Amino acid sequence: MQLTQGLHRSLRQNPDRTAVSFKGRRRTFREFGDRVARLASALVELGLTEGERVGMLALNSDRYLEYAMGVWWGGGVLNPVNIRWSAAEIAYSLNDCDTRILIVDDQHLETARDVCRLVRTVPILVHAGDGAAPDGMLSFDALIAAAAPMEDIGRSGADLACIMYTGGTTGVPKGVMQTHLNMWSSCIMRIAESAPLAGTAVLHAAPFFHVAALGRALVQFVAGEAHVIIPAFDAREVLKAIDQEHVSETLLVPTMIQAVLNHPDFAQADLSRLRRLTYGASPIPEPLLNRVIECLPGVELAHSYGMTEACPSISVNPPANHDDAARKSGLYRSIGRGLPGLLVKVVDVHGQEVPRGTVGELVVRGPNVMAGYWNKPEETAQALRRGWLHTGDGAYMDDRGYLYIVDRLKDMIVSGGENVYSAEVENVIALHGAVAACAVIGVPHDMWGEAVHAVIVCKPGETTSEEEIRRHCRAFIAGYKCPRTIEFRERLPLSGAGKILKRELRAAYWAGRARAVN
CATH class of the missing domain: 2.30.38.10 (Luciferase; Domain 3)
Structure with a gap:
């Protein structure tokens, strides 16, 4: 029940086997483990103590997995930052759990600077990129190179391992506390149901700040198997990685699967080694399922x-x-x-x-x-x-x-695999000066599964536009939470107690469907 246990096991049993592959950079378990032990030592030198939080604001990479294992090795707790959030949302999460060290890649330097202007205590910034560290930041690789490897602190069981933020039912994000036992048990249960394919590699295309992707990476560590990583989902890169890296297994959401099948390179890619495709976050439409079975014969599908x-x-x-x-x-x-x-x-x-x-x-x-x-x-x-x-x-x-x-039963929308809580969006829309009342619901969408839809009542004598509302929302919340569609009404349907009747608002969009999720 210790999340570094899988790495320890691989270091003893298969140290010279490839552990991770990222953009042509390959590291064996021996190399990966050495970097993890040195990173842990460097973080402790920066002031990390047992149970303290370390954040990472970055795309997927081999360094992201080093961050996860290195923080646990040094006794710390992960705060994987949602890269799609606004600076204000990120600052809230760092403030909320008092994150004192933040690792940032090249793509998120500007966001990190914006966050630093909003947080109570500016964290120590560590640059996880291939070039020189910007002014005011330490170098991830230089810290590793200069540090001596340390022994694993050995936190386990009920010790806190990760705080992963989700949308909030009351309008602010919630930090889900995940212990070593929680995450370890989840891995073991998945392996008992469906073990990773032996001697093969899994492709990580979904973002590691999501529990599904990070959890799948942990399963791979527990099983002692290899990781192939791309920075973010891109249909061409998925096809290229499966072809060139001999990937046998991957996890995608249905919108990603559709993008892969629709890509012009699909017909030319060699996908013969792909044996298992797991999908999640939302149900798969039957027409898409039929296409997958037709286009990828022999590939196991699991939800x-x-x-x-x-x-x-x-x-x-x-x-x-x-x-x-x-x-x-x-x-x-x-x-x-x-x-x-x-x-x-x-x-x-x-x-x-x-x-x-x-x-x-x-x-x-x-x-x-x-x-x-x-x-x-x-x-x-x-x-x-x-x-x-x-x-x-x-x-x-x-x-x-x-x-x-x-x-x-909860007021949540799942759009493109991302959870959006209606209250969070409604609180932001209500800040607009022209808005008297609003309600946010999920409506069916062919590409994203569900789309965020806002119904707005303006104050007497006030008007606004759809684009103005979207522009206003983008200043406070992530783009995927902003309404895709907006309608203006004179009034909202209310119950006798004055509560907005969202089921009435939803009824027209979901009529004729067997279920009210998509």
Whole structure:
């Protein structure tokens, strides 16, 4: 139950095997482990003590995995920064958990400078790039080169390992506290259900600041297998990496899969070594599933369902449920069954389990469930009740234990694999001087699954435009949270108690669909 254990095991069993490949740079487990031990030593010299947070604002790279292992080796806690956030959102997360060291790559230098103007305490900045470190920043590689390797501090079990920020139901991000036990258990459960392919490499294309990508990397470390990394998702780079790096497995969201299949280079790429494709974050549309099966014959397909609070794994719908019979029966629409080591059930508003086939809230209990939200006891108590994590997803379970998501009980939108909480967007829109009231909902979108849609009532005598509202939002929140579509109304539908009736707003967009998620 120690997140560096997989690396230690590989250092003893396969030290000269390739551990990571990034832009033509390859490191063996011996080389990687040496850099990790030296980075940990350098961070301790900079003042890192056990349990303190270290952030990283960067695209994917081999240095990102060195950061994760190095911080744990030195006894620290990760704060993987969402690179799609605004400077204000990032500053909030650094302030919230008192992050004193921030590692930054070349692509995010300007953002880091903006963040430093907003934080209470300016962190020590470490430059993780290939060139010279900018003024006022230390060099990641120079720190490693100058440091002597240190022994692993050995934090494990209930010790905090990571604070991963998600959108907030009350309008501000929440820091999900993930312990070594939480993250380790999630890895072991995934391996018990579907072990990484032996002697092969996984391609990391999804961002490491997301729990799904970081969790998949940890699975690979526990299994002692190799990593191939690209900086960010790009369909051409995915095809190139699978072709040239002999990738056998990868994790993509459905929008990424569609982009890969649509890319002009798809027909020419050699994808013969690809044997497994896992998708997550949202269901896969049946036409896209059929295209994948047609274009990638022999590739196993699996759907992974989870959430940050479960670190992240809850269930997997395996390859066997993506064949012709499963598509005809609708079994492919399931999120699968609970993983080994987990208890899952569907409950009513009183927490009582409902009969099979009845819709209720999906709840989860197991060693992978988070320790709680950082400095948010009320929201922690709301999410963790009587030992069960309440997912906020409306679901039902069939007689064989397969789970089906049909709605979201929490006010959340999933757009392109990113979670967007309506309250967060509504709070920002409400700051605009022309806005009297607003409501934000998710509506179906062919490319992104769901799109953020805002319904706005203006103050008497005031007017504004869609573009002005979007420009206003971009100053406060990440671009993916900003409304894609906006409508202006004279009034919003209200209940007798004065609460906005969002189901009425959603009804026109979701009419005729079997489920209210896309």
